[in-house]
Amino acid sequence: MKIALLSDIHANLPAFEAILEDLEKQQPDAVYCLGDFVGYNVWPNQVIGLVRKHGIATIAGNHDLKVAKIMPSEGDCSKEESSEYAYKLVGKKERDYLLTLPRHLRIEFQLNDQPLNMLLVHGSPRSINEYLLQDLPEQYMLELVREFKADILCFGHSHKPYHRVINSGENSIEHFHHLINTGSVGKPKDGDARACYVLITIDQTASTTTQDAVQVEFLRVKYDVEKAAKAVELSLLPNAFADNLRKAY
């Protein structure tokens, strides 16, 4: 089973279109998206339209929930620069979509008569806002994967992709857990401006006692960064967001 995971598109249509094109080539068996469709750029409705059209299974991100509180302006047209503009752009139908998304998705495999649980969350299983960075103490991560019964824990939110394997096994019986940060499609922050997503290949021999039967590959896809940056500069969004895209920070 080859599963593609996307996250943190952040209204960046050129980046998302480039990813969709790449997915055509990769032909994964299933595609999931870990949230944050909106914020930071001008195409939230177009991105959501494409996600729905492709029937991509999706969970909510913290930015998606912001549309519950930030409504379109009803008074005179504002000329003030504001990051809130990104949420005001979101249409009625798109708001309804974002506000009824599930928080977590759990995919339970039973490939070898024992469960292998894959849990998809936006930030962490505890909180949609928590950053699970690569250098967190192993003990903390072990407690987390045990509490939420996650053998393969997948998340986004930090925009910095990584794959880390930890072992919770006891009495010389190994129990591997994969921690996978998907990186960001539309707003990478790891110094590489290209769009990022991840392909997870689960072999038929996969179980919690085998480490290599779960393979993780990060794909970087070139897209028209300048177009996305210019769109920011031409809008009421802060110009700093354009610089973020060009330099990936």
Next chain:
Amino acid sequence: MRIALFSDIHANLPALEAFFKDVDSRDTDAIYCLGDLVGYNIWPNEVIDQIWKRGIPTIAGNYDFGIGRSSDDCGCAYKTDDEKENGKVSIAYTNEIVKDDQRAYLRTLPAHIRLDFQLNDKPLSVLLVHGSPRRINEYLFEDRDEKSLLRIMEQAAADVMLFGHTHKPYHRLLNSVQTDGTGHYRHAINIGSVGKPKDGDPRGGYVILHIDADALASNKESITVEFIRFEYDVEAAAKAVEGSILPNAYAESLRLGK
């Protein structure tokens, strides 16, 4: 949120193509497949390819489980000797024609998918299984004892449970009253079959699950199910059976929806 769920295609390509045409016209938010892609007709590879190409999240059915492992047992509960004989022909034939990549796809399908919602800051868990949470080939018919059905859902912590396997669609609303006296509604939903209906209606069937933005387990109206039936070229599917070494009884089943 409007989620389309379909299952039990059973290698019936004309039915699957008609399903896609129908569901594409209904502007849903997501699509999930609850398994049994193969068996009983001539297009197992084509059906897998179509679902694969769309990247639809899919769980394994009992027939997929069997074919994925090149087994001669599909876990089906055949009653008569005729059914058993016919079943042997179907699984041997399917094992023979399914190609390597398609078999590997079936072999690694997940068993369950769970969607955890948190609307109004309250948890609402939607569980997708093929037969039941306990067994891939358990039949949960509509006349199941209410206590037994509730127990299955409570043990699986499912507020909404969607399943297929019997090919007979229904929606049962169950109330597990909480200790404080408030209602806690659980929805047991059999989504019917795209490619081999058995409820007397030969048209393909699937469901669209509607979850309101403020859906709560205590409000039974906030979660509703739409049962959809669509026409397809039943004759083409039946003729394909008759033109193959598969038993003609399967063609008759398609024509009569039984």
